Amino acid sequence: MSNKILDAKVPEGVLETKWTKYRSTVPLVNPSNKRNIEIIVVGSGLAGSSAAATLAELGYKVKVFCFQDSPRRAHSIAAQGGINAAKNYQNDGDSTYRLFYDTIKGGDYRAREGNVYRLAEVSTYIIDQCVAQGVPFAREYGGLLSNRSFGGTQVQRTFYAAGQTGQQLLLGAYSALERQVGMGTVKMHARHEMLDVVNIDGKCRGIIARDLVTGKLERHFGHAVLLCTGGYGNVFFLSTNAMGSNVTAAWKAHKKGAFFGNPCYTQIHPTCIPVSGDHQSKLTLMSESLRNDGRIWVPIKQNDTRKPTDIPENERDYYLERRYPAFGNLVPRDVASRAAKERCDAGYGVGASKMAVYLDFSFNMDRYGKVEATKRGLVDPDAKTIRELGKEVVKEKYGNLFDMYKQITGEDPYEIPMRIYPAVHYTMGGLWVDYNLMTTVPGLYALGEANFSDHGANRLGASALMQGLADGYFVLPYTIGSYLSNEIRTQSISTDHEAFVEAEKAVKERLEKILSIKGSKTVDYFHKRLGKIMWDKCGMARDKEGLEWAIKEIQSIQREFWSDVRVLGDANEFNPELEKAGRVADFLELGELMCVDALNRNESCGGHFRTEYQTEDGEALRDDENFAFVSAWEYKDANQFELHKEELHYENIKIAQRSYK
Amino acid sequence: MSEGTMSLTLKVWRQKNSTSKGEFKTYPVSGISSDMSFLEMFDVLNEELITKGEESIAFDHDCREGICGMCSMYINGRPHGPKNAITTCQLHMRSFKDGDTITVEPWRASAFPIVKDLAVNRSAFDRIIASGGYVSVNTGNAKDANDILIPKEDADEAFSAAACIGCGACVAACKNASAMLFVSAKVSQLALLPQGKVESQKRVENMVAQMDVEGFGACTNTGACSAECPKGISLEHIARLNREYFSAKLTSNNV
Structure with missing residues (x-):
């Protein structure tokens, strides 16, 4: 492996003014030239919709592609808890610097300082923009915006709309996008899937997309292409991602020259509804915001089969409060997930599978109930009245989440504690991008979860929505000028160009190949096998031996897939199985790279926990001397990846062993 | 299990x-x-x-x-x-x-x-939103979020309308295949908020006109839409749409 050093192009100068200065000096494209420049946006989630709407407002010609039947369905819609912003509305000591610091520390010192500071800086504009669009954030009685806390922070900086924050933010961005569609500045292509990028003379110049209804392959030219295609958590088969979430667009870009950054950094979210059986198709998250009012515990005795409500207070182990008194139930996600796994592996798990812990609201329901009783002037209310009053408060805050839990499990969380267990939720890794959000292919950008940029080795809660919208509304529309200002003389390239013809031919052949195998196993069969390997060997705990085994095993599944998969129907029609097959084929290649990356990183950091590298009390043990870099992998050939490094320099934060005790 | x-x-x-x-x-x-x-x-x-x-x-x-x-x-x-x-x-x-x-x-x-099979094309909903289901505010134009005070009741009511997921169950449930509940949810959300008031007349006229163009049927206030709505969007939003629509028709020259 070579060790070429990558240049992130972070502007020089002091941290606090890098972005302001850069924004004011980055080359611009004048309005009359913008009208002639075409930009392709793939994906219509928070990053894609916000970027597309903003670029169209600026005057560019924009085309947007999404595989769902409407851009409003992108998986950003499922984000529950909230969005962070350093507004300091609560006067509790928040600031741009503190959000920056929390994010770097939360990411276990593996994120780029310049990017993260910029993210913290623009966070406040996002809230302003969303409110102006009519996003109905939660409010206090005085009419001001309300906030709550998320993990890894000690301030209340999270803005929310009940448990549907992602939905409301996405509908805001979607309405801005549809406004541009109505004005004719954005051309929307729903039910289309990008199946390759087209490079000409070393620059990205377009895409090949498949119309999923007719099966027709289309060629689209763009002066620049933005991939806003989300994360790849579905490589694990079971995750909280939507069924259609996939790595295909990013992976095609990777195979055409875009380096893949930190593929092994995966976020396992601590509070999800446990797996109930082999039929399970996906997992459901219970928002981190619940940890504001829910206390996590397991019985103090192993294999305790009593009902949770029958276990007395002194026989419960509130293990997060015990191990991490400073942050308690609000430690970051990676820490909370590992702690749950530790308790379950040690035999203290609950429920039928014993792979779950309790998330209990009774304590805070009673606390709220007493406050309500006082407000209403009730003297000596009985326990039942207090609980009823408290229930109302909790219902107001998390009602839809409690309903969802009850619908899925058949149990009422107002009466007995929720059972929860960690599940794959988010991928910090993604296409490597520089400060401009450009990949290693000129003209090809990656935004939102699809890039690797801001969260290091672990993302803090309520920061994904922030990053997606920051990239789309406030970062890319400026930084793209540094590239497009040199492209104003580039005429639209005809899609009859041989690069388009060849790319389309390769896509067509691949689809025909999949259909021609006519093997004996379904696509899901392969996906489930891959998922199990990834979860067992590249999930919450990893080790050298397991990863080496996983790489070999995944390679053998790849061979089996291409000789024995069965996909029926044909390529010239609506064929969801064919779509799925293409995505799983890409996951099979990505899964291998994730294991290669995890094997290469001989340290533990954030979501990447190598059991060989841990402190005496089981915390992640970083190796800053040898691994303070971003791994950026170049695709060389099938099963061959070359490592490049971006060194991480901390000039403003003292790098330290992360502690939440 | x-x-x-x-x-x-x-x-x-x-x-x-x-x-x-x-x-x-x-x-x-x-x-x-x-x-x-x-x-x-x-x-x-x-x-x-x-x-x-x-x-x-x-x-x-x-x-x-x-x-x-x-x-x-x-x-x-x-x-x-x-x-x-x-x-x-x-x-x-x-x-x-x-x-x-x-x-x-x-x-x-x-x-x-x-x-x-069971998959349908609901892009008519997107076109209805594109006809007016937004606040006309470009990125970067916004003032500080807390400069706009919104009574909690109004914010909550707007949120209950905004909870619509655009699935189309309301249309499927309606004997006339009317899209009134869907359209009213967006009209209502934005009419309740000060940010949306400025364009409220034009919005309701355009969205209703687009709904008709798309071939959705008329509303007869049967209420099957709301009864079947997975998010429990209330019929009150249709009442609010009607108020908005009639007042717009009486006073504007927009559409």
Whole structure:
């Protein structure tokens, strides 16, 4: 492996003014030239919709592609808890610097300082923009915006709309996008899937997309292409991602020259509804915001089969409060997930599978109930009245989440504690991008979860929505000028160009190949096998031996897939199985790279926990001397990846062993 | 974890594409666990069909947590099935009994042409939003978020309208295939908020006009839409739309 050093192009100068200065000096494209420049946006989630709407407002010609039947369905819609912003509305000591610091520390010192500071800086504009669009954030009685806390922070900086924050933010961005569609500045292509990028003379110049209804392959030219295609958590088969979430667009870009950054950094979210059986198709998250009012515990005795409500207070182990008194139930996600796994592996798990812990609201329901009783002037209310009053408060805050839990499990969380267990939720890794959000292919950008940029080795809660919208509304529309200002003389390239013809031919052949195998196993069969390997060997705990085994095993599944998969129907029609097959084929290649990356990183950091590298009390043990870099992998050939490094320099934060005790 | 013990008979609408003729086909399924979701039961059936060499049943679905609005099955004569206030993906097999026969159809409305089997084209909804379902504010134009004070009651009411997931169950439930509940949810949300007031007249006129162009039917205030809505969007929003619409018609020259 070579060790070429990558240049992130972070502007020089002091941290606090890098972005302001850069924004004011980055080359611009004048309005009359913008009208002639075409930009392709793939994906219509928070990053894609916000970027597309903003670029169209600026005057560019924009085309947007999404595989769902409407851009409003992108998986950003499922984000529950909230969005962070350093507004300091609560006067509790928040600031741009503190959000920056929390994010770097939360990411276990593996994120780029310049990017993260910029993210913290623009966070406040996002809230302003969303409110102006009519996003109905939660409010206090005085009419001001309300906030709550998320993990890894000690301030209340999270803005929310009940448990549907992602939905409301996405509908805001979607309405801005549809406004541009109505004005004719954005051309929307729903039910289309990008199946390759087209490079000409070393620059990205377009895409090949498949119309999923007719099966027709289309060629689209763009002066620049933005991939806003989300994360790849579905490589694990079971995750909280939507069924259609996939790595295909990013992976095609990777195979055409875009380096893949930190593929092994995966976020396992601590509070999800446990797996109930082999039929399970996906997992459901219970928002981190619940940890504001829910206390996590397991019985103090192993294999305790009593009902949770029958276990007395002194026989419960509130293990997060015990191990991490400073942050308690609000430690970051990676820490909370590992702690749950530790308790379950040690035999203290609950429920039928014993792979779950309790998330209990009774304590805070009673606390709220007493406050309500006082407000209403009730003297000596009985326990039942207090609980009823408290229930109302909790219902107001998390009602839809409690309903969802009850619908899925058949149990009422107002009466007995929720059972929860960690599940794959988010991928910090993604296409490597520089400060401009450009990949290693000129003209090809990656935004939102699809890039690797801001969260290091672990993302803090309520920061994904922030990053997606920051990239789309406030970062890319400026930084793209540094590239497009040199492209104003580039005429639209005809899609009859041989690069388009060849790319389309390769896509067509691949689809025909999949259909021609006519093997004996379904696509899901392969996906489930891959998922199990990834979860067992590249999930919450990893080790050298397991990863080496996983790489070999995944390679053998790849061979089996291409000789024995069965996909029926044909390529010239609506064929969801064919779509799925293409995505799983890409996951099979990505899964291998994730294991290669995890094997290469001989340290533990954030979501990447190598059991060989841990402190005496089981915390992640970083190796800053040898691994303070971003791994950026170049695709060389099938099963061959070359490592490049971006060194991480901390000039403003003292790098330290992360502690939440 | 319960064992998969239920056996069911499914009558499913199969239709190759928008121009071909469709028909019901009957499929027995067994080994169904009561913990499965309705869509997971379809996953099981589809795996069996593929193994037998038959093409799987196409249906729309994505988030499987009741929020994306993509799933759209008309089950035993009701959009999203027998339970109230949930989407198809949140429906679990414990809501059915061993031996049941279940009929599954796509949304039926001329404004929602069938794509294949149970999947329909709902892009008419996007065009309605594009006709006015927004606040005209470019990125960067906003003032500080707390400069706009909004009474909590108004914010909550706007939120209850904004909770619409655009699934189209309201249209599927309506005997006239009217889209009034969907349109009213957006009109109502933005009419309740100061940010949306400026354009409220033009918005309601344009959105109603677009709804008519798309071929949705008229509203007769029957209320099936709200009763079947997975998010419980209230009929009050239709009343608010009507107030907005009539006052706009009386005073504006927009449309």
